[in-house]
Amino acid sequence: MTALLELAEVARHFPVRDALGRARGAVRAVDGVSLAVPPGSVLAIVGESGCGKSTLGRLALRLIEPDAGAIRFLGEDLRALSPRALRARRRDMQMIFQDPFASLDPRMTVEDAIAEPLRLHRIVPRGGERARVAELLERVGLRPEAARRWPHEFSGGQRQRIAIARALASGPKLVIGDEPVSALDVSVQAQVVNLLRDLIRDLGLTFVLISHDLGVVRHIADRVAVMYLGRIVEEGPAAEVFADPRHPYTRALLAAVPGMGAKAVPIEGDPPSPIAPPPGCRFHPRCPHAEALCRAEAPPLAGGAHAAACHLQSRLPPPPVLRGPDRGGERLRRLQSFFGAPAPQPETTGINA
Amino acid sequence: MSATTAVPLRGESPARRAVRRFLRHRLAVFGLLVILLFVLAAVAAPLLAPADPLATSWSAIRKAPSAAHWFGTDENGRDVLSRVLFGARASLLAGVVSVLVALLVGVPVGLLAGLAGGWTDTIVSRIADAMLSVPFLILAIALAAFLGPALENAMLAIAITASPVFVRLARGMAMEARATDWAEAARALGNPPWRLGLVHVLPNIVPPLLVQATLAIAEAIIAEASLSFLGLGQQPPAPSWGSMLNAAQRFLTGAPWLAIFPGLAIFLVVLAFNLVGDGLRDALDPRSDRG
Numbered sequence: 001m002t003a004l005l006e007l008a009e010v011a012r013h014f015p016v017r018d019a020l021g022r023a024r025g026a027v028r029a030v031d032g033v034s035l036a037v038p039p040g041s042v043l044a045i046v047g048e049s050g051c052g053k054s055t056l057g058r059l060a061l062r063l064i065e066p067d068a069g070a071i072r073f074l075g076e077d078l079r080a081l082s083p084r085a086l087r088a089r090r091r092d093m094q095m096i097f098q099d100p101f102a103s104l105d106p107r108m109t110v111e112d113a114i115a116e117p118l119r120l121h122r123i124v125p126r127g128g129e130r131a132r133v134a135e136l137l138e139r140v141g142l143r144p145e146a147a148r149r150w151p152h153e154f155s156g157g158q159r160q161r162i163a164i165a166r167a168l169a170s171g172p173k174l175v176i177g178d179e180p181v182s183a184l185d186v187s188v189q190a191q192v193v194n195l196l197r198d199l200i201r202d203l204g205l206t207f208v209l210i211s212h213d214l215g216v217v218r219h220i221a222d223r224v225a226v227m228y229l230g231r232i233v234e235e236g237p238a239a240e241v242f243a244d245p246r247h248p249y250t251r252a253l254l255a256a257v258p259g260m261g262a263k264a265v266p267i268e269g270d271p272p273s274p275i276a277p278p279p280g281c282r283f284h285p286r287c288p289h290a291e292a293l294c295r296a297e298a299p300p301l302a303g304g305a306h307a308a309a310c311h312l313q314s315r316l317p318p319p320p321v322l323r324g325p326d327r328g329g330e331r332l333r334r335l336q337s338f339f340g341a342p343a344p345q346p347e348t349t350g351i352n353a
Numbered sequence: 354m355s356a357t358t359a360v361p362l363r364g365e366s367p368a369r370r371a372v373r374r375f376l377r378h379r380l381a382v383f384g385l386l387v388i389l390l391f392v393l394a395a396v397a398a399p400l401l402a403p404a405d406p407l408a409t410s411w412s413a414i415r416k417a418p419s420a421a422h423w424f425g426t427d428e429n430g431r432d433v434l435s436r437v438l439f440g441a442r443a444s445l446l447a448g449v450v451s452v453l454v455a456l457l458v459g460v461p462v463g464l465l466a467g468l469a470g471g472w473t474d475t476i477v478s479r480i481a482d483a484m485l486s487v488p489f490l491i492l493a494i495a496l497a498a499f500l501g502p503a504l505e506n507a508m509l510a511i512a513i514t515a516s517p518v519f520v521r522l523a524r525g526m527a528m529e530a531r532a533t534d535w536a537e538a539a540r541a542l543g544n545p546p547w548r549l550g551l552v553h554v555l556p557n558i559v560p561p562l563l564v565q566a567t568l569a570i571a572e573a574i575i576a577e578a579s580l581s582f583l584g585l586g587q588q589p590p591a592p593s594w595g596s597m598l599n600a601a602q603r604f605l606t607g608a609p610w611l612a613i614f615p616g617l618a619i620f621l622v623v624l625a626f627n628l629v630g631d632g633l634r635d636a637l638d639p640r641s642d643r644g
Contacts, residue, residue, distance in 0.1 A: 149364030
């Protein structure tokens with residue numbers, strides 16, 4: 001299977017400077033990440049804040065320049081593209097940002113914002129933008145009249161719908177959503193998640209969901225990659241990762257979600273500084289199972305389709321969340337009842353949300 | 354807002370909202386009226402002036418205000434009212450033109466420095482800092498003296514002196530804008546750098562530039578008056594408030610109206626521009642986004 005997006009050993013370090021501007025080490029925000037996203041699939045990247053998942057999303061679109069590694073999109077190395085060729089490529093890869101109050105240009109009408117990608121990539125013949133914008137607005141559950149209004153006149157949920165319409169305008173193959181619902185009111189989150197799920201299904205999108213909210217992830221992701229301190233610690237099919245987490249960090253993360261079952265031991269302490277990550281396995285200072293080997297040697301990501309970066313993955317006790325025979329299924333049902341049917345009606349008034 | 358609220362066909366644009374908020378600001382509206390009055394006086398000076406501002410009369414030297422000469426006459430028997438009216442031309446022209454030139458020079462340079470960063474920014478910023486380290490009027494006087502005494506040269510000198518403020522402001526705002534989510538979104542959509550600067554960043558930094566420009570006009574009017582006072586601006590016998598004040602200083606006790614009326618004109622215009630600037634600042638304040 002050829003991947004639509006493929007990252008190979010991608011790294012980005014941000015230099016930390018002292019008051020005089022001298023380099024004093026570097027934040028290793030993303031430190032050697034390899035991932036493959038097959039066409040039509042939804043990959044979720046999850047992890048605590050500060051683990052580098054947002055940086056990874058921006059690196060994948062080359063909105064931030066990587067220090068090392070390769071980014072292949074449609075088989076083409078994005079790092080080898082000229083600025084002009086890269087801009088032309090952006091037609092096929094788009095991003096939805098976290099904060100809909102910040103991601104829309106306050107001096108552009110909704111119509112101008114959504115029509116911008118159409119104009120930039122000359123997708124619609126001149127004069128045809130208006131009809132396409134109306135179509136896109138309806139697709140995301142807003143009235144066409146919204147086109148002539150300004151971002152400040154909309155609520156968070158509506159603004160995020162506008163941002164989604166803008167991201168979809170150029171007909172991208174890949175969309176990266178950086179915490180697309182976490183800035184929204186809880187009451188609106190489910191509606192936008194459902195909208196995203198429907199759009200992904202109907203348009204056959206390849207989607208990378210960056211999120212710390214495992215409930216949202218469980219709802220739309222096919223595969224899950226768990227990130228910790230700039231590295232992937234576990235990656236696999238969503239159902240498997242949720243039902244049978246193989247990395248102690250993933251287990252702790254799942255246990256921290258209310259309603260996901262389990263009275264697992266909470267993770268102790270804060271994540272170590274990404275400026276000076278601990279030697280060996282980066283999770284060892286917080287890991288209840290850590291051994292001498294963990295402190296000395298960094299574990300590789302191993303295990304095939306459901307891989308984990310843990311020396312002890314074959315010897316770990318069964319995940320504490322999996323005590324009953326049907327706990328996985330029960331959790332799944334609980335999540336579905338929370339997010340799924342009956343789907344709230346998309347707001348079409350163009351006013352509330 | 355509720356779900357039943359009717360959707361207006363056309364929303365309120367940020368510009369229109371700013372106008373509405375400005376009009377609520379009484380002092381600013383007063384300032385705007387004063388400015389309009391002076392603009393009218395300058396434009397219609399030939400129609401409004403009771404006498405030729407250059408016509409001397411040896412029979413009417415330093416006469417106090419009267420029905421014939423509302424503002425009195427000066428040391429050459431010229432009508433002060435007419436000279437104040439015509440003087441508005443030099444002052445307003447100098448204020449507006451020099452600030453426009455300063456904007457035209459300063460904003461593109463600042464925008465470029467703020468968006469490009471690196472060496473471009475370092476060089477531009479150091480030059481602007483160097484110019485700002487010299488007091489405004491001293492630099493303007495030096496430039497005007499170097500260019501030679503004439504109103505056009507005074508305007509150019511003021512424009513050059515005022516431009517680093519706009520370089521710095523535009524640079525700072527552009528750097529701030531570059532770091533916003535909407536700027537990143539614009540890049541993600543495929544905007545080339547020039548389009549990001551002109552279509553996205555520039556419209557977003559217009560409000561603070563507008564406020565600064567209004568306040569700078571007030572400063573430029575004072576600078577023009579000062580240069581004319583020193584003989585570096587408008588050349589006699591053409592009327593200018595600054596040169597009228599210069600001539601008046603010898604007769605301050607005997608004929609105070611020579612100083613009072615041009616001084617009052619400067620005071621009123623500068624006050625008006627400052628009031629309008631403050632009103633604009635409030636009307637365009639992004640922190641009061643609602644209402």
